[in-house]
Amino acid sequence: METLKLRKITSVWIIIVLTLFVVAIVLGILMRLNQGEIIQQSPITFYGNMTTHGLTMIGIWFVAGMAAVNYLLERYVKTSYAANLFALVLTVIGVLMLWCSTFIGEFHAGWTFLYPLPFKIMWAEWATPLFLSSLGVLGLGWLVWSISLMAQILKKYSISQAFAWQHFHKNPKVETPPFILITMITLIGVIACLIAAVILLILFFIEYFSTGSFVNDALLMKNLTYFFGHTIANEMLYLGLAVIYELFAEVSGRPKWHTTWYVALAWNLSLIFILTAFFHHLYMDFVQPEGLQIIGQIASYLASLPAAGVTVFSILVAVYRNKINWSLTNLLFFIGVAGWVIGGLGAVIDATISNNFILHNTLWVPAHFHTYNAMGNVLFSLAFFHWFSNQYYHHKERQNTLKLSILLIGGAGFLLAFYIGGAESIPRRYSTYPSDLPMGATLASIAALFASLYLIAILIFFFNISKKCLKILSSSPQSS
Amino acid sequence: MQQSILMLFLGLLAISTIVFTYVYQSSQKATDLDRGMANPLKSRFWFLLILFVILGIFASVTIPKSPYYFYADETPSRVVHVAAKQFAFVLSNNAIDPKNPVGENAIELLENELVEFRVTSFDVNHGFAIYNKAGQLIAQTQAMPGYVNKLRWKFSEPGAYSILCLEYCGMAHQIMRSSFTVK
Ligand code: HEM
Numbered sequence: 073m074e075t076l077k078l079r080k081i082t083s084v085w086i087i088i089v090l091t092l093f094v095v096a097i098v099l100g101i102l103m104r105l106n107q108g109e110i111i112q113q114s115p116i117t118f119y120g121n122m123t124t125h126g127l128t129m130i131g132i133w134f135v136a137g138m139a140a141v142n143y144l145l146e147r148y149v150k151t152s153y154a155a156n157l158f159a160l161v162l163t164v165i166g167v168l169m170l171w172c173s174t175f176i177g178e179f180h181a182g183w184t185f186l187y188p189l190p191f192k193i194m195w196a197e198w199a200t201p202l203f204l205s206s207l208g209v210l211g212l213g214w215l216v217w218s219i220s221l222m223a224q225i226l227k228k229y230s231i232s233q234a235f236a237w238q239h240f241h242k243n244p245k246v247e248t249p250p251f252i253l254i255t256m257i258t259l260i261g262v263i264a265c266l267i268a269a270v271i272l273l274i275l276f277f278i279e280y281f282s283t284g285s286f287v288n289d290a291l292l293m294k295n296l297t298y299f300f301g302h303t304i305a306n307e308m309l310y311l312g313l314a315v316i317y318e319l320f321a322e323v324s325g326r327p328k329w330h331t332t333w334y335v336a337l338a339w340n341l342s343l344i345f346i347l348t349a350f351f352h353h354l355y356m357d358f359v360q361p362e363g364l365q366i367i368g369q370i371a372s373y374l375a376s377l378p379a380a381g382v383t384v385f386s387i388l389v390a391v392y393r394n395k396i397n398w399s400l401t402n403l404l405f406f407i408g409v410a411g412w413v414i415g416g417l418g419a420v421i422d423a424t425i426s427n428n429f430i431l432h433n434t435l436w437v438p439a440h441f442h443t444y445n446a447m448g449n450v451l452f453s454l455a456f457f458h459w460f461s462n463q464y465y466h467h468k469e470r471q472n473t474l475k476l477s478i479l480l481i482g483g484a485g486f487l488l489a490f491y492i493g494g495a496e497s498i499p500r501r502y503s504t505y506p507s508d509l510p511m512g513a514t515l516a517s518i519a520a521l522f523a524s525l526y527l528i529a530i531l532i533f534f535f536n537i538s539k540k541c542l543k544i545l546s547s548s549p550q551s552s
Numbered sequence: 553m554q555q556s557i558l559m560l561f562l563g564l565l566a567i568s569t570i571v572f573t574y575v576y577q578s579s580q581k582a583t584d585l586d587r588g589m590a591n592p593l594k595s596r597f598w599f600l601l602i603l604f605v606i607l608g609i610f611a612s613v614t615i616p617k618s619p620y621y622f623y624a625d626e627t628p629s630r631v632v633h634v635a636a637k638q639f640a641f642v643l644s645n646n647a648i649d650p651k652n653p654v655g656e657n658a659i660e661l662l663e664n665e666l667v668e669f670r671v672t673s674f675d676v677n678h679g680f681a682i683y684n685k686a687g688q689l690i691a692q693t694q695a696m697p698g699y700v701n702k703l704r705w706k707f708s709e710p711g712a713y714s715i716l717c718l719e720y721c722g723m724a725h726q727i728m729r730s731s732f733t734v735k
Pocket residue numbers: 097099100101103104122123125126127129130133182183184438442445446450486499500501502523526527
């Protein structure tokens with residue numbers, strides 16, 4: 073079972089994630105205020121904040137999922153504390169380096185740092201190598217952590233068991249718990265995209281140090297960038313789903329979920345779809361081979377089948393006409409799944425090439441990915457944080473409805489402004505909007521207001537959860 | 553087009569919200585005697601099958617409408633070369649020299665003639681997005697260094713059109729634009 077050390081490091085992760093989340097939301101609100109012309113920031117400040125916001129958010133929700141999975145994995149296998157700590161230290165160092173490059177060095181190439189933009193220096197000379205190195209540091213920490221978790225799983229389960237292949241036969245002798253299966257599938261995706269990131273960084277650095285004698289291919293770099301960016305953003309959601317499979321039934325007072333042949337099949341298939349769906353980021357690059365474009369659309373469509381037919385359907389079946397012990401934990405899970413579905417619908421619409429032709433790089437893009445992040449994955453992690461900290465310091469849950477309502481109303485208003493903006497052809501990543509697109513600024517101001525409500529709800533969660541995590545940190549072995 | 557996409561989305565949003573709310577309420581009313589869904593495996597199968605068919609129809613209707621196939625069997629009567637460079641577009645009737653990128657002062661196109669835009673970039677990635685007078689995005693492709701993206705289009709309405717950069721390219725991305733007219 074879990075050790076005190078694991079409990080403490082998980083608390084540290086939670087406090088770090090929530091603190092950085094508050095900062096990153098504030099940056100987000102500042103961006104919307106600037107786009108709404110309520111405040112005036114220089115474009116450099118705006119795009120610097122945009123870069124910081126994007127990467128910080130991706131980073132924290134990835135590690136939040138990893139920390140939760142690591143904590144729960146201890147129920148099945150022994151995990152490495154050293155790897156967990158290593159990732160923690162490198163994450164802190166990486167984030168500090170990243171913030172130095174953006175806040176002090178004014179690096180502002182966006183979180184996707186699309187080649188060759190980082191080389192067109194519009195900031196301090198040193199900011200580009202520092203930014204790229206910060207990614208290297210983060211990537212190294214996460215790669216070691218992921219590989220370590222996977223190695224621990226493979227010590228107990230054979231490869232075919234970890235993928236739950238024995239469930240394709242009648243009456244399998246051993247059951248692979250759904251949590252192990254999903255964690256395994258997700259870690260493979262994580263490791264694949266982190267390796268792509270390493271290759272990408274190496275290519276960047278070769279060109280950087282070659283001083284002109286080596287030039288990269290822009291199309292290849294774009295493919296690598298989105299293979300990394302798309303995959304990591306998706307896998308962090310899947311980490312959240314693994315947690316749901318493990319905890320939803322438990323906290324609801326329902327029988328534990330089991331792996332069946334269709335659960336095994338669905339998750340094995342998702343691995344393939346997840347790794348090929350990223351092609352939808354390159355639809356507007358007409359020189360990309362046409363076959364890959366079509367694969368992009370079909371894989372994006374197919375990816376929704378196991379997700380909807382197995383995970384979402386299972387949640388609905390678990391709840392439908394069943395008596396459930398509703399608490400903040402499973403309410404957050406349940407609402408989060410709804411948010412994930414809704415964001416997914418926005419994504420499938422945009423993954424249709426003929427729609428992408430008029431939606432690509434409009435606000436429709438942040439609209440859908442903020443839906444399944446801010447109203448999906450964030451809620452999965454908050455649910456875990458709440459459940460985790462409540463195990464040791466249980467307080468009576470008060471005013472759940474109020475907290476959730478503020479979160480939902482704030483989130484919905486903020487997101488709707490993005491969707492309407494997308495339908496109004498408002499470009500994404502514009503520090504201010506041109507005067508011939510007047511809706512842009514209006515929508516941005518409204519969004520800033522709703523996002524502030526969302527922030528208030530998050531602050532309430534932040535205080536409640538961090539308070540308990542701090543107590544866990546100061547607890548001694550005897551008292552536990 | 554954008555408006556119908558938004559309506560489709562809002563419709564799906566409403567359906568999902570109703571389903572989740574309904575399921576949640578059914579659990580609140582449930583007693584210990586309730587046994588949940590009658591035959592979940594069968595419903596799951598039907599749900600998946602319906603979803604698969606809907607997505608299949610969607611894919612087969614939309615894929616042929618992808619921009620790669622626009623007027624593929626016609627010969628364009630007009631070619632416009634486009635080179636993007638931080639933070640401006642160069643438009644020309646002739647190929648553009650990277651060493652000396654100059655273009656036409658004004659580009660005029662004819663209503664309903666088939667135009668091919670040959671779009672590239674001389675530095676970073678940019679976007680080449682055409683907006684109509686009403687501020688609606690009607691067509692786009694990317695401008696990528698080292699590659700030429702060909703976009704074919706027929707303008708059915710005369711008037712002034714704007715070109716906006718739709719790929720983040722640095723601190724003046726939001727003011728990088730150009731225009732042309734259709735007569
Ligand atoms: C209420 C909370 C949030 C606010 C107010 C907010 C606001 C924003 C804004 C205004 C942008 C720029 C949009 C544009 O392109 O014009 C943005 C981009 C982005 N946001 Fe958020 N956001 C929030 C939550 C999140 C969350 C939870 C994530 C989690 C992954 C996230 C990830 C991103 C990413 C990856 C980008 C893209 C950055 C880039 O284009 O380089 N945001 N956000």
